[in-house]
Amino acid sequence: MYFKNIYEAVWTILIGMGVTFRHLFTRSVTLQYPHERDVLPERSRQKLHVNIDDCIGCLQCERACPVSCISIETIKAGKDEDLGATSNGQKKRLHVTKFNIDMAKCCYCADCVFPCPTECITMTPDFEFATYDRKDLMFRFSTYTREQVKTLKLREAEERKAKESARPAAPKNPESSN
Amino acid sequence: MMKNNLPETDYELEIPAQAIQTDEMTLNMGPQHPSTHGVLRVILKTDGEIVTKATPFIGYLHRCFEKHAENVSWVQVIPYTDRMDYLASMNMNHGYAIALERMMGLQVNERAEHIRVIVAELNRIASHLVALGTYGLDIGAFTPFLYTFRERERILDLFELISGARLLYNFIWVGGVAYDAPQGWREKVLEFCDYFEPKIKEYNDILTYNKIFIERTANVGVIPADLAINYALSGPTLRASGVKYDLRRDDPYSIYDRFDFKVCIGQGQVGTVGDSWDRYIVRVDEMVESNKIIRQAAQAMPEGDALETVPKNVKVPEGEYYMRTETPRGELGYFIVSDGKKNPVRVKVRSPAFVNLSVLPAIAPGTMVADLVAIVGSLDIVLGEIDR
Ligand code: SF4
Numbered sequence: 001m002y003f004k005n006i007y008e009a010v011w012t013i014l015i016g017m018g019v020t021f022r023h024l025f026t027r028s029v030t031l032q033y034p035h036e037r038d039v040l041p042e043r044s045r046q047k048l049h050v051n052i053d054d055c056i057g058c059l060q061c062e063r064a065c066p067v068s069c070i071s072i073e074t075i076k077a078g079k080d081e082d083l084g085a086t087s088n089g090q091k092k093r094l095h096v097t098k099f100n101i102d103m104a105k106c107c108y109c110a111d112c113v114f115p116c117p118t119e120c121i122t123m124t125p126d127f128e129f130a131t132y133d134r135k136d137l138m139f140r141f142s143t144y145t146r147e148q149v150k151t152l153k154l155r156e157a158e159e160r161k162a163k164e165s166a167r168p169a170a171p172k173n174p175e176s177s178n
Numbered sequence: 179m180m181k182n183n184l185p186e187t188d189y190e191l192e193i194p195a196q197a198i199q200t201d202e203m204t205l206n207m208g209p210q211h212p213s214t215h216g217v218l219r220v221i222l223k224t225d226g227e228i229v230t231k232a233t234p235f236i237g238y239l240h241r242c243f244e245k246h247a248e249n250v251s252w253v254q255v256i257p258y259t260d261r262m263d264y265l266a267s268m269n270m271n272h273g274y275a276i277a278l279e280r281m282m283g284l285q286v287n288e289r290a291e292h293i294r295v296i297v298a299e300l301n302r303i304a305s306h307l308v309a310l311g312t313y314g315l316d317i318g319a320f321t322p323f324l325y326t327f328r329e330r331e332r333i334l335d336l337f338e339l340i341s342g343a344r345l346l347y348n349f350i351w352v353g354g355v356a357y358d359a360p361q362g363w364r365e366k367v368l369e370f371c372d373y374f375e376p377k378i379k380e381y382n383d384i385l386t387y388n389k390i391f392i393e394r395t396a397n398v399g400v401i402p403a404d405l406a407i408n409y410a411l412s413g414p415t416l417r418a419s420g421v422k423y424d425l426r427r428d429d430p431y432s433i434y435d436r437f438d439f440k441v442c443i444g445q446g447q448v449g450t451v452g453d454s455w456d457r458y459i460v461r462v463d464e465m466v467e468s469n470k471i472i473r474q475a476a477q478a479m480p481e482g483d484a485l486e487t488v489p490k491n492v493k494v495p496e497g498e499y500y501m502r503t504e505t506p507r508g509e510l511g512y513f514i515v516s517d518g519k520k521n522p523v524r525v526k527v528r529s530p531a532f533v534n535l536s537v538l539p540a541i542a543p544g545t546m547v548a549d550l551v552a553i554v555g556s557l558d559i560v561l562g563e564i565d566r
Pocket residue numbers: 048064065066067068069070101105106107108109110111112113
């Protein structure tokens with residue numbers, strides 16, 4: 001029994017060694033990463049990209065995100081302003097003054113990609129965006145400068161004030177209406 | 179003073195009236211221990227090398243899945259289910275999706291059903307491959323780990339092709355799947371089936387029938403069938419004890435009733451029924467069966483639009499539902515309560531690894547500390563799912 005055990009142990013190890021030995025002559029399956037790169041499929045979900053020219057500021061993506069890592073602020077365009085149209089012909093009516101995606105919070109679920117009516121928020125196969133500081137993972141897509149935002153906000157506030165003063169005589173009282 | 183029972187000698191040994199009390203040692207295994215598969219902490223009371231008591235402590239990976247689920251909308255729960263059992267995310271998605279579909283009375287498109295079964299079974303193979311590889315690693319065999327991960331990599335590549343993600347897919351949606359299978363994906367799956375079949379023999383050669391591996395695992399941590407049933411074990415852990423119970427066959431969901439596969443049980447080939455080696459071999463056999471299912475499903479996959487039945491808005495009617503599915507680790511149950519509004523009222527998860535782990539204090543006493551590693555490994559726990 002004792003010798004049989006020893007024999008079996010040695011023999012089964014040799015069988016295993018045979019498997020590893022055969023692998024010496026097969027092709028290597030690993031890639032030397034920084035020098036060789038795999039081609040990722042186009043569906044690959046890595047970094048989010050927003051084509052801000054196409055964004056109509058509908059907030060669908062912000063609502064769909066399960067971890068709330070997208071924050072969007074919009075300001076209504078003036079009546080005589082024309083913001084142009086998106087590439088699929090939708091008219092833009094809102095200034096997207098803020099469009100931040102915090103990739104540090106993002107869980108790469110792509111839930112934000114599907115509801116977008118203009119398909120401007122997409123996942124790209126670009127995965128090399130590691131940073132030294134967590135703050136650098138906040139991606140800002142809006143092209144508005146701070147001054148532009150300020151003037152837009154001022155104008156919005158003025159417009160609202162003008163609107164309120166235009167019809168002060170009709171205060172809607174929720175209690176009396178029902 | 180007691181007399182010893184030695185033969186008559188010139189002098190007498192003094193033996194104290196009370197038997198010698200050896201000190202019981204308390205040993206802390208984990209949370210950062212390579213063989214606890216995550217962050218499991220087991221407090222051991224040992225008498226020398228022998229474990230007299232083992233108490234698992236969990237909660238180091240708790241992420242409040244159930245509370246989160248109450249605060250996000252129905253579809254937003256799916257990414258969270260991914261993160262429970264991160265080695266078998268597809269199966270986690272699948273259970274939740276089916277539960278909601280049954281509540282809503284939704285019929286899923288045929289093509290989507292086939293894709294779902296394929297990805298769920300692929301994920302089962304991937305999960306079992308990790309179980310095999312890391313189990314070898316626990317016992318001290320390093321090479322099989324590399325081989326199993328090589329095959330798993332091919333599965334992850336298939337997943338990346340179809341869903342874009344490698345680990346957390348958010349792929350199986352209520353009413354269907356997130357993306358249709360791309361051109362040529364089916365052929366790639368069939369190719370993988372052909373590639374994978376001969377690999378089983380490789381694992382058997384290098385690990386399964388290795389004498390040292392058998393010595394370490396046979397007759398270790400035996401779970402008899404009645405104990406397994408009393409502790410409500412499920413999955414390979416239960417089947418290794420000789421209980422033929424598989425939800426895919428006994429309570430068929432999705433389209434599993436159309437496929438021909440065997441339910442593998444432990445037979446005690448090298449030791450007792452229900453020992454660690456049996457739990458290991460059941461996983462190996464199950465991979466073969468899953469491979470068969472994948473092949474049948476891929477061949478039967480009809481053409482069409484897999485996204486046809488995905489509803490734009492998921493509206494779940496008021497009510498409660500309990501849905502159980504077979505994941506690589508066992509019976510996963512979702513108990514869902516809905517009040518017909520935007521969010522779930524309650525999503526309770528019956529997680530298989532949590533229940534399987536509960537048997538540890540019952541089988542650990544009397545084993546060696548080193549064998550405990552073999553037992554914990556053979557239960558194949560994933561702490562992400564235990565703690566949720
Ligand atoms: S991928 Fe998911 S987590 Fe990331 S921004 Fe989109 S919805 Fe949010």
